[in-house]
Amino acid sequence: PAWICQRFRNSYHYATLYDRDRRIPVYSAYKYQPGPGDRSKSWFVEPQLIDPEYVKDMYGEDYIEMKYKITPEKTGQSQAINKDYKHLQSLNLERGHLSPSCHHTGNNKKWATFTLTNIVPQDSTLNKGAWNDYETTTMKEKTNGCETTYVIVGILPGNNYISGKRVNVPSHIWSAACCVVGTKPKKAWAVIAENNKKNKVQELSLGQLEARLRDFYGGRMITLFNNACPRQ
Template identity: 40%
Template sequence: MQVLAALCFLVLAHLPLLRGEVVGSFQDIPQCLDFFYEGKVPEWGAATPGAARLCQRFQNRYHFATLYDTLHRIAVYSAYRFQTGNDPTRNDWCIEPQLVDRSWNAGMEEEKDLITEHKGVYFGERQALEEDYINSNYDRGHLNPKQHQSGDSRQATFTLTNVVPQTPNLNQKAWVTYEHQLTKLFIAQCAQAYVLVGAIPSNNTWIGERVNIPDYIWNAYCCLDNNGRPIGSGGATVRNTGGTRVKRHTLSELKLLLGQYTKSPVEELFHNNCEA
């Protein structure tokens, strides 16, 4: 019996911790680091007041990672690996239960289901809710876009912790066009692509004094060959004011711009700046 108990202890000691989506560090969940090239999490954004680190979990699997600003109730960025597919989605929006209570379910859930489970509890203290976007004249603009994912990962993008308010003209025209251009680039040239997409909050523009309307949307990517070696990188920025022109940048240019916008120095967005 003692031998059996000792064996059980050893097995349990080497199992990964069964922790929820809201983590103290992305390093707490090894699977979460898979969405960052070589496991390198950007230091930029880490000091955001009220930041929450979300290992986005759906159907008992992790699909991407999000650094979430609970004070502005928008994502700082989402990090993901590109996939391609045309799987159907239900467009049912989820929220993060553990931003309400850390003891709740570790996976994203639809708000209507949480209402049934937790009557009388307000869910929006630290995150945006569907009611914030209704009649707001702003779209729920994906950072990790559905067209860059497949299977359950595609459905997992429909969480309000992965969106920011975008003007319809930007979300439905200029930015989605840029996302489609990236899709073609990744399919044609990359064996694998790591992507970061984020938002720069505005100083004083809000939806109902609850959800910040960002000034800029930005994107950065790192393209790898079949041997996992970097072969290309780039990024883009666009104003979130009905912007029709997405400006493309090198990673070096993008880092300078992010530093200027946020008055915070930017070191590496990707391991070794996505250089071989």
């Protein structure tokens, strides 16, 4: 895996743990700060995954090809590329953000979510339906009264792949949030959804989500938010 501090236009915006083998993020972590701004019309990749000596900012495949003389195919050895996400409609899949642009303010922060290292193949029905409702409506309601809300959105890898077995299709997508007032975590919550057209998001406590993740990862101890937030 690769730890990525997601940098765009010389500023850091959120963090991602990236699975190079499955070519999808394991999770992205960020502060919930929704506000105005535009969605990016371009998609970015990470030069630092091609070579640690390369620039830390995300860029488009065309720029990388021009600057480093590296083809998209070579870029694709270390990560997903645009070509991987073509022809998804027939599979009822689309590009699903882990750190969503709607949870950020201003063009730079929103555009920084349009790196393919923050994207998974997500069921279209879920992405447009119950998951979108959670991102836009439920999060707004639950964060009422919070001064700062920290969020981690992650996946559980699945058995299916797209693009000639290059990119994994997650079996589940999950999200956890911790609400802080002053310096004290006041409450936390979590959800998980099967990545399919059932279009259902299940609400959990933070502790319940951690237990689900522990089961999936063979009993390994998993604590979100460094054990600082309420589990119940």
